[in-house]
Amino acid sequence: MNNFSRIKEPLTLLGNYMSTKYGRSWGSRRELLLWQEWQVRRHLRYVLARSPYYREAAGGLPLEQWREFPVIDKREMMAHFDRLNTEGIGLEEALEAAWEAEKCRDFSPTVRGITVGLSSGTSGHRGVFLVSRQEQMAWAGTIMAKVLPGGLLQKHRVAFFLRANSNLYASVRKGRIEFQYFDLLEPIEKHVSQLNTYRPTLLVAPASVLRLLAEAVKTGALHIRPDKIVSVAEVLDPLDERYIGECFGRQVHQIYQCTEGFLGFTCSHGTLHLNEDLLVVEKEYLEGAERKFVPILTDFRRRTQPIIRYRLNDILTERKEPCPCGSKLLALEQIEGRSDDLFYLHSVANGRRKPVFPDFIRRAVLSASPEIEEYLIIQHSERLVECSLKVRPELEAVCREQVTRALTELCSRLHCHAPNIRYSEYVQGPRERKLRRVERRFAL
Numbered sequence: 378m379n380n381f382s383r384i385k386e387p388l389t390l391l392g393n394y395m396s397t398k399y400g401r402s403w404g405s406r407r408e409l410l411l412w413q414e415w416q417v418r419r420h421l422r423y424v425l426a427r428s429p430y431y432r433e434a435a436g437g438l439p440l441e442q443w444r445e446f447p448v449i450d451k452r453e454m455m456a457h458f459d460r461l462n463t464e465g466i467g468l469e470e471a472l473e474a475a476w477e478a479e480k481c482r483d484f485s486p487t488v489r490g491i492t493v494g495l496s497s498g499t500s501g502h503r504g505v506f507l508v509s510r511q512e513q514m515a516w517a518g519t520i521m522a523k524v525l526p527g528g529l530l531q532k533h534r535v536a537f538f539l540r541a542n543s544n545l546y547a548s549v550r551k552g553r554i555e556f557q558y559f560d561l562l563e564p565i566e567k568h569v570s571q572l573n574t575y576r577p578t579l580l581v582a583p584a585s586v587l588r589l590l591a592e593a594v595k596t597g598a599l600h601i602r603p604d605k606i607v608s609v610a611e612v613l614d615p616l617d618e619r620y621i622g623e624c625f626g627r628q629v630h631q632i633y634q635c636t637e638g639f640l641g642f643t644c645s646h647g648t649l650h651l652n653e654d655l656l657v658v659e660k661e662y663l664e665g666a667e668r669k670f671v672p673i674l675t676d677f678r679r680r681t682q683p684i685i686r687y688r689l690n691d692i693l694t695e696r697k698e699p700c701p702c703g704s705k706l707l708a709l710e711q712i713e714g715r716s717d718d719l720f721y722l723h724s725v726a727n728g729r730r731k732p733v734f735p736d737f738i739r740r741a742v743l744s745a746s747p748e749i750e751e752y753l754i755i756q757h758s759e760r761l762v763e764c765s766l767k768v769r770p771e772l773e774a775v776c777r778e779q780v781t782r783a784l785t786e787l788c789s790r791l792h793c794h795a796p797n798i799r800y801s802e803y804v805q806g807p808r809e810r811k812l813r814r815v816e817r818r819f820a821l
């Protein structure tokens with residue numbers, strides 16, 4: 378590392394921290410959108426000069442017409458990886474570095490100084506992502522500003538649970554911030570005793586892990602009082618949110634983040650706001666539901682692997698009312714889940730497939746009985762749904778009946794043929810797998 382970057386890196390982190398926390402505010406939503414527009418155009422000037430893929434995709438359109446550039450997705454991004462990134466890094470060499478690092482659990486795969494990240498592609502094909510040192514510092518500064526309670530002078534002990542580490546995250550080990558990484562694959566008992574010693578002020582983990590830790594709080598095995606609890610990486614089911622919140626006596630915050638970027642964080646009111654100070658979110662509204670959309674992202678800060686009009690595989694629901702916190706950033710009611718987890722049923726009217734939102738399924742199950750502690754619901758085909766409920770044994774038969782009734786009612790409300798519902802015993806899934814309470818397991 379030369380002297381210049383030694384000074385430049387902390388400055389990038391601090392600069393991003395300060396501008397995120399104190400610097401940017403917009404008098405109105407309109408002002409925010411105008412500011413974004415300028416950010417995107419400036420960013421595109423950089424990208425189009427260096428990315429042959431995007432230059433061709435732009436097809437000579439003027440920058441102000443960037444909303445007419447083609448929409449891409451992960452498949453497209455991977456197919457054109459070599460010509461899309463601005464550093465001329467080939468997919469082969471990036472994958473090789475990532476696999477090598479994973480094999481020896483050396484969490485720092487880099488190619489020519491650029492960090493390589495793999496996304497855990499549950500949908501089959503994994504994504505490969507490139508981030509420069511500069512971008513990591515900017516990310517760390519931004520996330521600290523949004524997530525850490527209080528100012529920079531306050532001391533923090535952060536406990537961070539991760540499925541697989543990469544040096545994307547290591548940059549948070551700075552100054553007054555102590556940072557401990559917990560490997561998800563270790564047994565939960567070990568985590569409990571380590572957490573009791575470490576006493577984190579900030580606890581960040583996937584919802585399924587927070588749930589296990591909450592159970593340990595309830596039994597008295599775990600006795601920590603973090604100032605802030607943050608759920609990451611998995612859809613936070615309202616059922617888990619309530620349980621975790623009650624056990625810890627704290628509101629559960631959420632970081633909405635994936636390899637594609639840092640997308641959102643909850644405000645003091647617990648509302649999830651999209652990070653429109655980092656990216657433009659275009660909304661592809663879904664038929665048959667109000668306020669539900671698939672986001673198309675344009676990140677105006679990621680330069681190494683630009684994300685321009687990139688369709689995410691997620692379904693989000695906008696909030697109806699503005700958030701009382703006054704933020705101009707788009708407020709969400711919830712992250713519904715992945716588009717791949719939409720259920721499909723046959724319409725009574727014409728026999729055609731009809732999508733059913735995960736949220737509808739979730740609500741039907743939860744409204745069936747307050748006795749349901751946990752659940753999993755998996756669609757295996759248009760005709761078969763498998764459901765498992767965690768309830769007290771003596772209530773199991775009744776609860777199953779109530780869930781069947783609730784799901785049948787939902788189907789008739791949606792004018793769909795009800796599938797067969799098969800019940801199985803509730804079993805905790807392996808921890809290396811992301812928890813999805815509502816899941817579709819067949820391809821369309």
Ligand SMILES: [Zn+2]
Binds near residue numbers: 647700703708
């Ligand atoms: Zn808010």
